[in-house]
Amino acid sequence: MKSLFLIFSHRLTAEQEQDARENLGITHFVPLPSELQELWSNLPPEPDEIHPLLQPIKQWVARHAVSGDIALVTGDFGATWNMVNFCHSLGIIAVYATSRRMVIEERGAQGTTIKRSIFDHVRFRTFR
Template identity: 40%
Template structure:
């Protein structure tokens, strides 16, 4: 079943839809969802890099922490 068909069958106006991924597809899906009364959102993160030095070796660990969901703004 195509994704949009399933969303229309199971979603109701005001429902929140998490939309994230390929830039072009994400923009199209957020616009489509918004036009049908859904609330498209995306996740924002806090990113940190932690470096550990041991002699001549450096190990970098990247930490991504969820901050919040944001609603896509509509552009008219």
């Protein structure tokens, strides 16, 4: 049984779930517990050092993941880099989702421009 640990701020889409099952061999999806999800989704930009803030998430990963599991890691650049390195140290494969973006621009009232982005999942790519 291969698990995908979800260390990111969004919900997994149906396309991403299907891709993970078919191409990564995932049988079990493991979201962060709510308090850790809140932390990951709202990391403060002010601290000089982010390592102490990530300790609870690292402890959770170390307790629940095993070598060969996969972690989907996306978020604050420094936190992502740190978590990817941590996952690698445990033998956990770190991936991120790639997408195709379509931008639609519309003219709004009084000459304003409204931009909408539509993201279409393409695949998961491994951090190496």
